[in-house]
Amino acid sequence: MDTTKSTTKTLPSFLLTTLLLLFLSTSPSTASPFARPSSSPDQQLILENGHQYHVQKPISYSGYKLFKADVEETLVPVVDSLDVEAGVEVWSRRKDRRSRKYEFDLLTPPSAEMEVRQVFSEYNLRYQEVIGDLQSAINMEGKDDEFFSWNRPAHPMTWEKYHSLEDMNQYMDYLGAEYPHLVTIHEIGHSSENRTLRLAKVSTGPNKPAIFIDGGMHAREWVSLSTALYILHRLVEFSWEEPQLLDRFDWYIIPAANPDGYEYTRNHDRLWRKTRSHNPDAPFCHGVDANRNFGYKWFTGGSSDQPCSSIYAGPAPFSEPETRAIRDFLIQHKNQIKVYLALHAYSQMWMLPYSFTGEVRPQNYDDLYNVSLRAVTAINNATGTQYRLGGTAELLYPASGTSGDYAHSLGIPYAFNVELRDRGRYGFILPKEQIEPTGYEMFQGLKALMESIHQKLQKPVLS
Ligand SMILES: [Zn+2]
Missing domain, CATH: 3.30.70.340 (Metallocarboxypeptidase-like)
Structure with a gap:
């Protein structure tokens, strides 16, 4: 969830009247x-x-x-x-x-x-x-129920509870070892506390367009990590069920984009959102909101310059090693990657660029909307869960420096920001019984999305 209020350094006067109501309480001096x-x-x-x-x-x-x-x-x-x-x-x-x-x-x-x-x-x-x-x-x-693990001795992963980073890493290693023809595990960088940023590549051969999925960028949104891993699980361990997904696309999945933050939510503060970087100017306020730290329209609204704020944009764009690692990977593969999916929680929304403003829409907005409509319809058909569809800034509020906007700015045409379950009954503390259904319905949505995008990519571009 991209939460709360915003602060900006300066507000252009022509915007002031319209923004005043929304941002009345948020001048930097009052932001606490x-x-x-x-x-x-x-x-x-x-x-x-x-x-x-x-x-x-x-x-x-x-x-x-x-x-x-x-x-x-x-x-x-x-x-x-x-x-x-x-x-x-x-x-x-x-x-x-x-x-x-x-x-x-x-x-x-x-x-x-x-x-x-x-x-x-x-x-x-x-x-x-x-x-x-x-x-x-x-x-x-x-609460850790006893699970029968006799049938899966090779890794500890389940869809019945929220797992530690260690368990997730073991699962990714397991997939890499068990399905070497499909899965390779890459370390694309390190976090502030020196944890590795692990990315799974699922591929059956060269020369395919690709989709990139980030999960766990906000630490407390636990179901986004489990959903990213669930997608990986279905793609790899049930690859025969939907062969077209791998025939047509390569998949890059980073389930834990903010590993320090995630471990911090497990061990210390369940509601932590940011990274855990140390800021010498504010030694008692750690971390940056990774999803406000990307270098496109950075700090142009919906983020804060206060290090203690949970939506702190950071001292500079890409100040965080976590966002830099994703940036570098995207730049390296930007011609191949056609789809970017950022997984967040909660609110059940399927959101389109741009996040930084609701005033301007991307050129291909209608395309984005149409393929997304397929996705939310498929989700609804799968479990009855309703996702609202629209521009990020229209459904929620503007947020600048997001991974989705950055990906789109690199020329990745299909960029989405999805807020997973629920709609506020439990919020961030989504019961573990909902882990698998959340993953399942998102996988169904993704199938429909990729089918639709595949058809669009087949069409010759008219100039
Ligand atoms: Zn989020």
Whole structure:
């Protein structure tokens, strides 16, 4: 999910009036990070790959509630300002095109609950409490049932729980070893904490157009990693089922584009979003929003220059080794790659470029829309799940420096940003029972998408 509010350094005056309502509460001076709960000062020493990490004990979200509220456009600044005033975090803010209302998901610490309820009643907002205690939801999510592993001794991967990076890496290695004619595993770079950025290439031969898929760019969006791996699983372990997918395309899949952040969400703060890079100018605020760090229209809206913000764009475009690695790979393969799919969560939206603005549409917008319509229809046919389709900035809000916009700027014609399940019942804490259905329906959508794109690529380009 590309969350919350935005800050910009300067607003052109002609835009000011229109943006004022949306961004009223977000000038850099007032931008404050979500008041994270404090954790015990005790430190755990973690050893990994010969590196030492001092990691605090896990943060508790005990007593935190998730509220959903319907908000008239004119009241958006009031609800937005709750994050600064009361330490609330806006998890999601979705626009309803028909009613012109916004649906807000608000994570509310116990200290702010009274104020939030007061605002709801003062402005007569319709709302409901969808999660009564976030920590209980987190505990349920991570509960490790016993699995029978006798039938798959070679790797620990399942679709029944959220796995560690280590498990995911083992699974990718397993696929590379077991299906060497199909899968090769590439290390395309390293993270700030020196974890490898692993990419799986699935290919049956040369001279094919390719699709690139990124997952896990936002650390807390766990289902995006599992979905990327599920797609890999279906392509490789069930390759005979849909041979056309491999006959026609090469597949590049990076399931964990932000491995440091992901491990941090597993060990310390379940709601961490950014990378974990160290910023000497703000030693207590780690990380950059990787999906605001790509170097196309960087920092032109929907991102922050405050290092503590969860949508911090970084000190410069491509300041993060994770985004640089993807950039370099894309540049190297930009003539081959025709499709870019960025997997995020949540909201169930299939979004088209551009993210940075809703004012301008790409030249091939109609093409993008038509192939995407096939995809969301196939998803709906598969499981009944509904994905909304439209421009990113139209469905949510502008966000600059995203991987999808960058890919499109390189000349990759079909770039999409998909927000997976759900629509705010659980938000980021999606129960593990939904891992497989989320992967399954996305794979069905992808099949329809690639069929449609294949047909379009066959047609000669009219000049
Ligand atoms: Zn995201």
